[in-house]
Amino acid sequence: MRTEYGKLNKMEMGIWECCELLNDVIDESDPDLDEPQIEHLLQTAEAIRKDYPNEDWMHLTGLIHDLGKVLLHPGFGELPQWAVVGDTFPVGCAFDKSIVHHKYFEENPDYHNSDYNTKSGVYSEGCGLNNVMMSWGHDDYMYLVAKGNNTTLPPAALFIIRYHSFYGEASFTIPTLIDIDSNLYIEPMHTKYCCSIA
Template sequence: MEKGLRNYEIDTPQFRVYKEMHCNQTVDFAKMKCNKYKKCEQTRMTMNKALSLLDSFIDPSDPDVDTPNSIHAYQTAERIRRKYPENKDLQIVGLIHDVGKILFSFGEPTWAVVGDTYVLGCEHPKTIVYYDTLKGSPEYGKYDRIGIYEEGCGLDKLILSYGHDEYLYHVLKHNENHKLDDKYLNIIRYHSFYPWHTEGEYKYFMNEEDKETLRNIIGFNDFDLYSKEDTEFELTDTIKQYYDDLLNEYFPDEINW
C-alpha cells in the first residue's frame, strides 16, 4: 500500500470511532440494523439528493480525508472515467459507493455508519484496524475461526459489522428501478471489507462467485483509496453536469431509503 494512506494512530478521531465500533458491533446488533433498514421505509428521494447529503459529512474514521464525502465520490468517479471513459457502470459505482453514509442523517452513530467492516460471529483476525480495542467486545474470544458459519459458505452468508456498505446494497436490491447488476452491487457491498480484500483474511468462507467479486473489488480499490491523493481536485460545473446526467440515466426516479 502506498506510503501515507491508511495510517491509523492512537488518540485520534479514527481510534475513538473504531473503539466504539468494536465494543458495540455484535451479531444481534448487525442483524437488527440490517432488518430495520433493508425495508427502506425511512424516506423517498433521488440518488442525486442522497449524494448531496454527503456535502455536510466528513468521515471521522478515515485518516486520509478532511473534505466532505461528496468530494471523494466525484474524485473516485473521475479517476475511473479517466481510465475507463466508456464504462459508465463503474463510473456510477464510483460516484455512489459511499452514499449509504446517509445513515448519519437517520441518527445512527458514526461507528454504525463508517469504517472497515469485518465478520461477526467468528474469531477476529489480528489484521483488523485497532485490533486491541476488540477486547472490549462482548463477543471477543467467544468464537473460533469458523464460528457460526461453514467453510465455503460464501460471503453472502456472513454477518458483517453493520454500516454504509450493507445499507446501500440493500437499498439497491430493494429498488429495482436502476441499471446496475449484481457485479456492481457486490463492489458496493464489500468495498470497506479491508480485512478480506486487502489483508487476505476469511478466504476459507469464499465460494466460486466470491473469487470474481474479490478481483472486481481489488480493481475498484485502486480508484477508491488512491483518489484521496487528488488534493488539487476541483468539482467544476462541467464535471458536475456530467454526473448529474449519469445519475438521471441510472436512477431516473425517486427511490425508497
C-alpha cells in the first residue's frame, strides 16, 4: 500500500476540500470520537491555537493531522477502516504487548519469523523513530503527501503527523535529535487534542 499510495496520483485538491471529504467519516477505531472527522480537525486546530497562539505551524498541523483518512473515501480507493485508522506500530520487530488486539498478531507470519520477533528486530537499538518502518495507515499517508508536495512545515510538524497514532515504546525509540524536538509537541497532541493515552 505504501508504494501504491506513495505515488500520490489519486486526486489533487486543497486542504479545505480535503477536510470536506471527511465530513461523513467517523473513525470507528476511536472510542472517544463520535463525530465526523471534519469536526475533530477543526476542534483540534482551535484547541492548539488557544494554547499556542504564536505557533501558526501547530494550528495547521492540528487541522491536517488526520487528513490521511481520505483513504476511506471512494475517490482514494475506499480502503477499509482497519487499513487506515487505529494505532500504528513498528514492523520488523516483535509486536509490543501494549498494541491493541495484540493476540491477533499470532496469526501474522512475522510473529514467528526469528528475524522480526526480537525486541529490536531488524533495527539497531537507539536508531530513532525516523529510521523505523511503521505499519501503514492514515498517518503515514499524510506524511507522504506533505513530503511529496515539498511542505514548508517544520520537521516537528511532520513528526507529529507521522507518529500521532503511535503509543508504544521500544528499544529503538531512544530519541534522535529530531525526536527530542518533536516530542516536546507530540505529548500534548496525544493527551490534549487527539485522544487520551491509555
